[in-house]
Amino acid sequence: MKPETINELLHHVQSGQCSVEDAYQKLKNLPYLDLGHTKLDTHRELRSGYPEVIYGAGKTPSQVSDIVAAMLPLGNNILITRTNSETFRVVEGLSPLAVFHETARLITISQHTTQPPESPIAVVTAGTSDLPVAEEAALTAEFLGNRVERIFDVGVAGIHRLFDRLPVIRSARVILVIAGMEGALASVIGGLIDKPVIAVPTSVGYGASFGGLAALLGMLTSCASNVTVVNIDNGFGAANVASLINKS
């Protein structure tokens, strides 16, 4: 319930339009649906203009199915992250609009579309192996109503590949840099372009990359001061913030 409505509610209680009991129930029945295992925040899109997102990891197909079934009637767009084909088989039975994006491990259900902002979001990767995280980010950004420029495999080991694509990257309002190993691409792009850069370390690499730790520390200590960082492999979160910036 939005803060301003509390004031209204108080006026309605004062004026008798609303009984104390009803006011109590409204305050108590905060806007979510209790599915037992999950408390579903059904009014979130209403409040924030944002679709519903279900974090799929650690949820059974039937838990996801319960949540989707409860959401569909509300007409929201629905995004399921870190999911798999087994869950998709259940979900596609609930809605013909469900699409499974295998590389990105996403299921999207788009029940309506919005006009994207003029400026795109750039999704840049250092290598081919960063693709799953990059696609999670790019598809999420598109699902949230943005145009996306994909610039893949332009890591600093062959920096001329990056320079060729700089004009496209410069056209974006916010840039996602997705890189494993040492993650140096974030610093290089951050130094070249005065835009917000959201760096996504990936778990690509071996040995001293320690599951993405090397890239994570490298991006956090970047000498470029326009770089912020999200969790290792968190393409979704990066795209979400990028969309908030791009649509503001």
Added chain:
Amino acid sequence: MKPETINELLHHVQSGQCSVEDAYQKLKNLPYLDLGHTKLDTHRELRSGYPEVIYGAGKTPSQVSDIVAAMLPLGNNILITRTNSETFRVVEGLSPLAVFHETARLITISQHTTQPPESPIAVVTAGTSDLPVAEEAALTAEFLGNRVERIFDVGVAGIHRLFDRLPVIRSARVILVIAGMEGALASVIGGLIDKPVIAVPTSVGYGASFGGLAALLGMLTSCASNVTVVNIDNGFGAANVASLINKS
């Protein structure tokens, strides 16, 4: 040199307006000044609309003085971070506009001002001990031409203090959350407000906070998906990104 001017230069070479030798010199004399110990990027403000920033840590007062002396004639605004009173004593001899902000460890030299964007940047701290980082962030954001709302000491151990200030925080376009210990404030604010949240872990705490590591990991793994993170105690970087977002 901006990419578009390369094309112009080629046309001038073609038309004879510019000799090959001059074109070569222009390409070679990239826009920086070499002070020996430091290569000074003198055209940065021209290019990006941004003031010059000198990272003060690890530089001697006389190195900083050399840099400031070279910058002042260009009329730029100048910010020196992670500095101290000893350096200030040298710098204030170079410009009467120099101001030392002790808590934030900043020196600012504002030679001109700009009109701030309408929406403010919110700088929120969990505790009193986070003040030095918060002031570094707030003063940097102001120096970069933004209005700042300071909301201090509203950590989750007394969450009603935060709720009272939510309307002010909501008025901002981007929110800096500055917290040490477990850094839970970033997740709580991220969950309450659908704006980009830039989390700054601080080294406040002891024992298992391991110099800010606990807050850093907590912020990176935040359950709120609108949170990005910068390095421990990096108030300057957070403010820089916030300004890029706020002024875009």
Added chain:
Amino acid sequence: MKPETINELLHHVQSGQCSVEDAYQKLKNLPYLDLGHTKLDTHRELRSGYPEVIYGAGKTPSQVSDIVAAMLPLGNNILITRTNSETFRVVEGLSPLAVFHETARLITISQHTTQPPESPIAVVTAGTSDLPVAEEAALTAEFLGNRVERIFDVGVAGIHRLFDRLPVIRSARVILVIAGMEGALASVIGGLIDKPVIAVPTSVGYGASFGGLAALLGMLTSCASNVTVVNIDNGFGAANVASLINKS
């Protein structure tokens, strides 16, 4: 053997009621049964009013079976933690009272019941993925003779879900907060309620959560001073301490 009985034993030796040899045997035959691989503490419930607990991880089904077979005749309640269906198939052959709780990975054998204390223990989780640990905790607390209030999926990313359930949580004498990722829920609840909070970090999360380390460090450095912490995913231990507090 309880300390006070040593004094009695000495008196019996003095009075001749007990020979030195018998006293020696009594001191030597300390109250456990030696199964070869395991030393079974058979008098523990007698001493402490507590059921027997078998830590199932790293024990073969036949080792567990040996232990249960030796315990059953003593009439104790028996709890097997971190176990599996394979072990259950062996154990259910020994007692028709054996129940397998799959999500919680527990086997319980309740041979008698006790009157629970008036105040419940609250088991609160941040997300749906924390359910296995939460059920381990809740079932353990119930098995130890307590009433349990389950409040699931009220993480700080949607903090209004938590506030709705505060009265229930406040009714408890001790609160278990079970959360992965950054574990901020422990600090928030700790700040809201002046009761002992036992925080259980879970291994839910990825990347910089490092198998529960982020939540663990966050809970240890909590700004709320009524929070203590147990090992990652240790629902059993948390419930055991909560029961000790609740029944004292």
Added chain:
Amino acid sequence: MKPETINELLHHVQSGQCSVEDAYQKLKNLPYLDLGHTKLDTHRELRSGYPEVIYGAGKTPSQVSDIVAAMLPLGNNILITRTNSETFRVVEGLSPLAVFHETARLITISQHTTQPPESPIAVVTAGTSDLPVAEEAALTAEFLGNRVERIFDVGVAGIHRLFDRLPVIRSARVILVIAGMEGALASVIGGLIDKPVIAVPTSVGYGASFGGLAALLGMLTSCASNVTVVNIDNGFGAANVASLINKS
């Protein structure tokens, strides 16, 4: 403001006893005092029966002085932790009741006393070097209105020293075990006594103790299931939880 009073407030608004404007002010003026650098939670003792606690680390003497000056008129008991003699010199000018406990780095101002619960809290240390943390814990527990049994220097390297003191330790309702190095004492006491044990790892040790990490990990992975853990050197937090348990 306690939840129950919200209901009353609604009734008063309905009945006209309270205007909407006043209700809004009451909701808005949450119970704290804003000192600029600090938001002071003045009604905490009223709400919780607990004294005010000021975390002294990272606060200047004059910040502490501001807070104490604002608190004193409320008649609360006041505890300042992690403080020093410099701060004491300022605080003792504000109240003749101020006492500085040097080893424990605490300042206490007791403006009234309460009747302690019958059962004591036991504060047990492994070695002489754990004394500062132990005294922080013991004095805090006493300040919070508990009787304390101090059992010092009974580490497992000479376990007979511990066994001699077991009856005293057993008399307590909750036991604080304060130990550095490997912290084995927590497991040993946890195994011997079926009471809640709160383990405080200390930074005592060198080399592979890594500032208390060895003791911390050891206590978290204790084979005794009645042990919970607080942050390294956090004697205050441990005493606070112990008091909550002892007075419940």
Added chain:
Amino acid sequence: MKPETINELLHHVQSGQCSVEDAYQKLKNLPYLDLGHTKLDTHRELRSGYPEVIYGAGKTPSQVSDIVAAMLPLGNNILITRTNSETFRVVEGLSPLAVFHETARLITISQHTTQPPESPIAVVTAGTSDLPVAEEAALTAEFLGNRVERIFDVGVAGIHRLFDRLPVIRSARVILVIAGMEGALASVIGGLIDKPVIAVPTSVGYGASFGGLAALLGMLTSCASNVTVVNIDNGFGAANVASLINKS
């Protein structure tokens, strides 16, 4: 070649008993057999009175088979550690004396026996789950010609089980303490008995035991000063050192 024989060799060269060429060959043909993948130290038992040991991890069955086949004719006793049933199927074809110890993951081939020293080696474990490492240690110690006392499942959570077995443990000349989780047993035994204690941390545990790290750090920082430590799960190494001490 032993140092003393270099002198002899020089005398033989001087006296003409040995040509320079032969002396060169003797110095060059150091005492090992080159199998291509492995350099086999065939004279080790001759030199040191010790059997041959093959570290099985990372070696294919056929590599192990090559090594055993080359060793068998020399009449040595042979021990293969960290091996498996697949390798045993190959090895038992080479010698009917080969025995596979499944829990300990060892293959032994005893071609002759020696008289054990009078004092035994004690192998003590904290829990049932430490058995595989304990059996690796115990069988290795026996294979190296020692008597072994096995005292299993006497962890500090039930310390009376340990005290009952102290006389047996005291009878040993050196004590192996094998424990996972927090590894407190090493400190307790070290404090009770003035004999060399070799502590073997095991990877038993979960969460903050971090694969044996908690036990490892705990044992390294033990408050008992008669404890030395070997690598996590290294039962073989511990037994080898114990045997060196016991047979010296």
Added chain:
Amino acid sequence: MKPETINELLHHVQSGQCSVEDAYQKLKNLPYLDLGHTKLDTHRELRSGYPEVIYGAGKTPSQVSDIVAAMLPLGNNILITRTNSETFRVVEGLSPLAVFHETARLITISQHTTQPPESPIAVVTAGTSDLPVAEEAALTAEFLGNRVERIFDVGVAGIHRLFDRLPVIRSARVILVIAGMEGALASVIGGLIDKPVIAVPTSVGYGASFGGLAALLGMLTSCASNVTVVNIDNGFGAANVASLINKS
């Protein structure tokens, strides 16, 4: 495009030999082929005299196949690292020159050969388990046109095996030392031979070797000052640098 040709291009633009448009296209079409998922640096061997290398990990067989198919017509030698038999089955269909090296996990396609430098590269391993990394290094060095001396299983636990092979090792111009566990061999060889030593820590070991971390730290802190280090298990990188040194 090499820097010197920029000057030529400018002259051609000036002289009218090259239009501005063409110059722009040349600058834009930097020398790589875009396969969508991968940007192929086709001119690398031309520029550097080096074959093409495909990092196989994280690439699907069909992605590798696309790359190889695009490279083959250029007549380059091709090396695929960290690959597997599944990928080989696809690649051998593209060229009869493809060879799969199973232990080293390499595929080589040698379309032409070069004359190796006189001095060999020495590849030295501590144990038999280091073989896969050693073969990756040795085969890579040979593929890059060097002679290789393999000296395997000469770890410091039997240092006489090493001394016997010193003359061969001394004959090399650069020495690769490949070792897991504590990696002491790098320091010993570094102390014995005044040549550049490139140390490759391997993930061979268990427990406190932490996946190669112990060897990595040991090699980085080597007391021998002629040792540099590459990532854990990075046989390819070490061989690449060794070849650069050997052929310079």
Added chain:
Amino acid sequence: MKPETINELLHHVQSGQCSVEDAYQKLKNLPYLDLGHTKLDTHRELRSGYPEVIYGAGKTPSQVSDIVAAMLPLGNNILITRTNSETFRVVEGLSPLAVFHETARLITISQHTTQPPESPIAVVTAGTSDLPVAEEAALTAEFLGNRVERIFDVGVAGIHRLFDRLPVIRSARVILVIAGMEGALASVIGGLIDKPVIAVPTSVGYGASFGGLAALLGMLTSCASNVTVVNIDNGFGAANVASLINKS
């Protein structure tokens, strides 16, 4: 109290030679002296033939003085470790036999001497910077009644220095290897000599030595199977174990 005397005591109670009350007092007054801050184990030398050792770190001069004053009348030898000149100034006032060893940070008070075993203990260091730890070890071993061979500065960077001293090292019954940086010396000596090697990692080094961690991990994962390890810089503990072995 030694176990065997419990039996005697029981007989005396039975025979009336000892009253129950006296027996209770004897069991209660376990053999230590309580100084308030410290529990002094006065009978330890009687029991174990070992002198008293005071761990000086974290104890004030006056605490150490209290302990020494209580011990001196018992005629024991006394060793104070990790101490300083300030403490020595207090201690030398208590006994003219007190000697301060500055490099080793030890105070010794030898009130009687014992005949050392025939075989010496070898104390070997890698470098000159390891001297303080080496002297702590050597002086402790001598204080405990052993002959010591000092072999300093024979690290593997110049391995011929080590080989020259092998005969002396071989003469010892147990060898202490004290090394920082990568600590390779422990493996090399362990491989050369079939004696128990106790490795002491030192905090000598910088960067990736991480305060001795590199040496510690290297020694724990040594490829030589006769190496056990103690805490970083723990010369005292290593010497104590060596003495137990040498005198057994």
Added chain:
Amino acid sequence: MKPETINELLHHVQSGQCSVEDAYQKLKNLPYLDLGHTKLDTHRELRSGYPEVIYGAGKTPSQVSDIVAAMLPLGNNILITRTNSETFRVVEGLSPLAVFHETARLITISQHTTQPPESPIAVVTAGTSDLPVAEEAALTAEFLGNRVERIFDVGVAGIHRLFDRLPVIRSARVILVIAGMEGALASVIGGLIDKPVIAVPTSVGYGASFGGLAALLGMLTSCASNVTVVNIDNGFGAANVASLINKS
């Protein structure tokens, strides 16, 4: 003693030119001087053409003085690393050729010079704060007889500064890249130039740079395959290897 001379010695023993006793003495008196605290390798320059290097850290001025005094008569060049002005005051009394390089913390004593190789070594830094390590490397390389090109402050945050200096960097045979923070410069230069790159992580940075760890991990996991790494801040070691390569 060089291997070849052993053969000669044997011939001399055979021919009677050398007695067995003398041969024994020659083998025993290996070529170093024993100063008690230090074993001085006096023939090293003879053997390897290299000057003597004294690692100054952890050595007292008088220990360094002893070593220098013993070396000077041999006519070698002498380099003292990680030293200070206090030590210099002692050393300059021994030789008028001694020079103290304050930034680099080096003392050099050049008693003779050599002709440098044609190609220089490039020493490249990311920032001004890396200067001390860079000067340690540059001066060491010069002292070892190389020409050095210094290219300072060309970090990737302003990559055009780097590109301007590429021709100079390309002229070197081996390149040292010295960088703190995320250390991305090593990957960028490695990708641009097919020469051996030796990366030196520096401890420049704060927070998540963890004393150079971020740069270290970044350089180890570099996507450029011509990068090897030395210890944090190890300018000397990097220069030593570079010189070995440059002079081979």
